[in-house]
Structure formats: structure tokens, C-alpha cells
Amino acid sequence: MNRLSPATPTALARPLAALRLLTGALFTPARSTEPLLAHAPRRWQRVAPFAVTLVFATTLLPVTATVLSQVYGLGGGWAGALAISQAAPLVLAVTRPLQAWWIIFASDVIGGILLQSVAGVAAGRPWPWTPMVIVGYLVLMICLGLRESRRTLLAVWLATGFAGAFFAVIAQPGGDGDGGNHVLLTVLSGAFLLVTAALRERGDAQRRLAEQETISEGERARRTLLEERTRIARELHDVVAHHMSMITVQADSAPFRIEGLPPSAQEEFATIAASARESLTEMRRLLAVLRSDGADAERAPQPGLDRVQQLVEATVRAGVPAELSLPAGLGPVPPAVDLSAYRIVQEALANVVRHAAGARTRVSVLAQDGWLTVLIVNGPAAGRSSLWESAGTGHGLVGMRERVRLTGGTLDTGPLPDGGFRVAARLPLTARKDVP
Known part of the structure; x- marks a missing residue:
């Protein structure tokens, strides 16, 4: 009886964990629901995503319905429903691109199945992705690349590839329904996601760099201000210390310079001298803290x-x-x-x-x-x-x-x-x- 080696569970656990992460990414949209380019400096740049997606949606909707009904022979109800579900969510992609992807991706897959099973696809006609599906899907990839994380973009691309592989399996080689574009959407969507994600990350890096430079300038200005205040404090110490020293000397020598001072006056002068010496001690202690960076004490008198x-x-x-x-x-x-x-x-x-x-x-x-x-x-x-x-x-x-x-x-x-x-x-x- 064969037994699984101890390494087998570990070897299976890693792919399963990766699959869970990618699947979870498809259900975890970006936290921000701000419109794309919401922080652009010019108003026309902020309005551009809405205008572009609205133009594509209003153009693709009637074209899709017409092509599906007249070229592919799909019933009018199915053609209208697919046209709305494949084109209208493009406007939603400006603020919630992952939610819009779910709607459009599901309708694209359903549309490919319907074209083969219900309408039947004539040889040479694009299938499973019609030209309108490819155009709308690439617009959606741009919106996704500008908003979602790398993991989500990878999961979207893999899902697109799996859908193409599914249609490649169910297609009849050489027969009806083999339009030969199963891989086309996978390749194009990967390229669009890669380019737009790179542009977004480059913009984010430039924005963070600008913010860091602004913070550095502010820190440099504050440091300059503190250094200058410290220098002023040092200089003021030397100025004030000179006068305090003079007060101490005059108070100590007053009983010897002035004859006939009463004991109370002598005691008062002694108190003044003691207070002056105490103040000098405190100032020197403060100066030692201010000069803790190793700066040499200035021995010469301060200039004027x-x-x-x-x-x-x-x-x-x-x-x-x-x-x-x-x-x-x-x-x-x-x-x-x-x-x-x-x-x-x-x-x-x-x-x-x-x-x-x-x-x-x-x-x-x-x-x-x-x-x-x-x-x-x-x-x-x-x-x-x-x-x-x-x-x-x-x-x-x-x-x-x-x-x-x-x-x-x-x-x-x-x-x-x-x-x-x-x-x-x-x-x-x-x-x-x-x-x-």
C-alpha cells in the first residue's frame, strides 16, 4: 500500500494558499471609492474619466445590440441585455472598477456561451470575444490598473485567462464557433494592466517623494530655528552673566567700600550677592545643556x-x-x-x-x-x-x-x-x- 510522503501536504498547501489569496483579492476592492484622477490639478483631468467611460458606454451599447442581433443572429432580448450589462458598467468603473469588472466579466462569459449554444457562430466570426467586448474590456482594464492592488490585478488577469482556456476547450476545432481569439483578450488585458499599474505606481512614488520633500523642508526650517534660538541663548548668557558678576562683586564689596553700613544693610548686600551667585550657577548649568553638542564656550566678550x-x-x-x-x-x-x-x-x-x-x-x-x-x-x-x-x-x-x-x-x-x-x-x- 503506497503512502503519501510527508512533503506532499506542504507541496499542496502552498498552491492552495496562493489560490485562496487570489480568490480573496477578487472579492476585496480598494478602500477608496473616489473617482479616478480625483486629485488631479486641473478640472478637465478630474472630469476626463467620467467623460471617456460615458462616451465608450453610449457608443458600445447600441453597437453591441445591433451586431449581436443582426450579425450573430442572437435574439433581440438577449442582445439588448448583453449590450447593457457589457457597456453600462463602464461608468461605474470610474469609482468602483472591481465591482464593474464582475458585472462585465460575467456578462462576457455568458455572452460567449450564448453565441455558441443559442445563436450558433459562423466560421470566421470573432468568438468568444466580440470586437465590442474586447474594446470595453480594455477600457475596464485601464480603470482597474489605476485603482486596484497588484494581487487583484493578477487575479483578474488569471480569471480572464481561465475564461479563454474554457472557451478553447469547448470550441470545435475547425468548425463553427472557432474564431481564434481565445488568447487575444488575455494577452491584451495583461499588457493594459501592466502598463496602467506601472504608471499608477510611478505617480504614487512621485507623490510620496514630493510629500517627503515637503516634510524635510519643514523639518529643516524647524531645526534651523531651534539652532538659532540656542545660539542666541548662549550669547545672551554671556551678556547677562557679565552683569550678574558685576552685581555679585559690588554686593560683596559694598561693606568695605561704604563706611558705616548698619548690620541690616550688610546682611541685605550679602543676600543680594548670594542670589546673584545662585543665578550664575543656574545659568551655567543651562549653558552646559545648550552646549552639549560639543560647541566650545566663547571666552571673548560678545561683540557689539x-x-x-x-x-x-x-x-x-x-x-x-x-x-x-x-x-x-x-x-x-x-x-x-x-x-x-x-x-x-x-x-x-x-x-x-x-x-x-x-x-x-x-x-x-x-x-x-x-x-x-x-x-x-x-x-x-x-x-x-x-x-x-x-x-x-x-x-x-x-x-x-x-x-x-x-x-x-x-x-x-x-x-x-x-x-x-x-x-x-x-x-x-x-x-x-x-x-x-
Whole structure:
């Protein structure tokens, strides 16, 4: 008595599992029921699927009924029913192509059986697929390829091939009903499904790439903003730490510099000094977190407007004709405003060197009515961009806006009619209560 080897069940299980998957795919349409090309940029593109399928349906319906009744000799009732079921569902295919395929495929198979068993097919006439069936079925393949998954498309193609094989078996070789197009629809439908599926996947890939690029641009902008805020926080630490150190020294030395201080005043000065030292400790702890990326601590004092002349001279050495208008009697400038004004000039000049090499540039600084105005204007580029880079933040207008917002000022930037560019910053010289 022969026994099946242990490998036999496994060998049968895999084809059966694949068959179940393909069969399930035929009953699992795509979740989306949006019309084909619903997200196309132009309105005519969104309307095109409806217009095309409607034209094919209205054309094929009367032609099919006429050909089936007059050429193939099928009864008028059968001819009309087949014409409607083979042509009308094409309009449904715009939103639900798999459901439309079931209707059209079933009617095509029934039509092939009827043509042989009821009407009888004369030799030389296309069978089992009439020319109208082939045209409508290929239109349906386009709709399927633009919507359904690969597994569903493979299942549809195999079902089409099985139907052609079935008719090839029941046909009488050399006799009536052998029109010789059993394989034609299988080959054409496979080609149409392959091409349309490839076009759809290419479009999906391009759309995902565009979305990813948009996300990357947003992430890059947020990262630039955070980096600039971190840099500003570092610089402000150095500015504030200097004043806190001065408070500590003055509070500690007050009992020795001022004679006759009562014990309560000395205790108050000691409390002020302790609070200042505690604040410095907290600021250094915060700075350590901000510099956790390995950036070296800046030991030199933070620059201000007194070093703008050096920036202009460095810009001139880089090949950009620049001039500075800086009044001698500006008066006291808050440290944060002083540093921000310097950084704005630094970044603006760096942008001129990078993007408008050779452009004549003018830097103006003016203090009036409690506001410090910093204006950088450059003309159109007069040559190729230079490889020279300044010590700017490299974050351009993002950093400028953050610094201006920090001090409670305003920033106005934009191109000029002659092709140049203008950067105008207005910073308050006194503390503002509405500044966060």
C-alpha cells in the first residue's frame, strides 16, 4: 500500500494558499471609492474619466445590440441585455472598477456561451470575444490598473485567462464557433494592466517623494530655528552673566567700600550677592545643556556696534564695495540690542558676499526717539559669488527675525526694484513690557 510522503501536504498547501489569496483579492476592492484622477490639478483631468467611460458606454451599447442581433443572429432580448450589462458598467468603473469588472466579466462569459449554444457562430466570426467586448474590456482594464492592488490585478488577469482556456476547450476545432481569439483578450488585458499599474505606481512614488520633500523642508526650517534660538541663548548668557558678576562683586564689596553700613544693610548686600551667585550657577548649568553638542564656550566678550567697522572692512577685503554710516554719539545701548544689531549686520553682509558678490552695499546705524535703526542696502550683483564666508550664523533671515523678536523690535526685508536687497531692523533702546 503506497503512502503519501510527508512533503506532499506542504507541496499542496502552498498552491492552495496562493489560490485562496487570489480568490480573496477578487472579492476585496480598494478602500477608496473616489473617482479616478480625483486629485488631479486641473478640472478637465478630474472630469476626463467620467467623460471617456460615458462616451465608450453610449457608443458600445447600441453597437453591441445591433451586431449581436443582426450579425450573430442572437435574439433581440438577449442582445439588448448583453449590450447593457457589457457597456453600462463602464461608468461605474470610474469609482468602483472591481465591482464593474464582475458585472462585465460575467456578462462576457455568458455572452460567449450564448453565441455558441443559442445563436450558433459562423466560421470566421470573432468568438468568444466580440470586437465590442474586447474594446470595453480594455477600457475596464485601464480603470482597474489605476485603482486596484497588484494581487487583484493578477487575479483578474488569471480569471480572464481561465475564461479563454474554457472557451478553447469547448470550441470545435475547425468548425463553427472557432474564431481564434481565445488568447487575444488575455494577452491584451495583461499588457493594459501592466502598463496602467506601472504608471499608477510611478505617480504614487512621485507623490510620496514630493510629500517627503515637503516634510524635510519643514523639518529643516524647524531645526534651523531651534539652532538659532540656542545660539542666541548662549550669547545672551554671556551678556547677562557679565552683569550678574558685576552685581555679585559690588554686593560683596559694598561693606568695605561704604563706611558705616548698619548690620541690616550688610546682611541685605550679602543676600543680594548670594542670589546673584545662585543665578550664575543656574545659568551655567543651562549653558552646559545648550552646549552639549560639543560647541566650545566663547571666552571673548560678545561683540557689539563698536565692532561693526571691522565687519565692513572684512567685507571690503572680500571684494564687496561697502561703506558704513555710524554716528559717534549713539549713547548707551542695551547689551542685548547691541549684540543683536551686530549679528544682523554680520549676517546681512555675509549674505551679500554669498549671493550678490560685487554689489555696492551701505550700512547705516541711527539712534532716534528711543529706537535703534539698522539699515543694510545692497545693489544688484556685479560679479560671481565669492567663496569667502563670514562668521555669521548661516541661518540668514531666520536668525534676524528671532533676534528682532527677542528684543521687541521689527524687521523689514525684501528685494529692491533695481535688483538689490534691503534689510531694515528697528530695535528698542529701552526695555519693553510686552516683550516675552
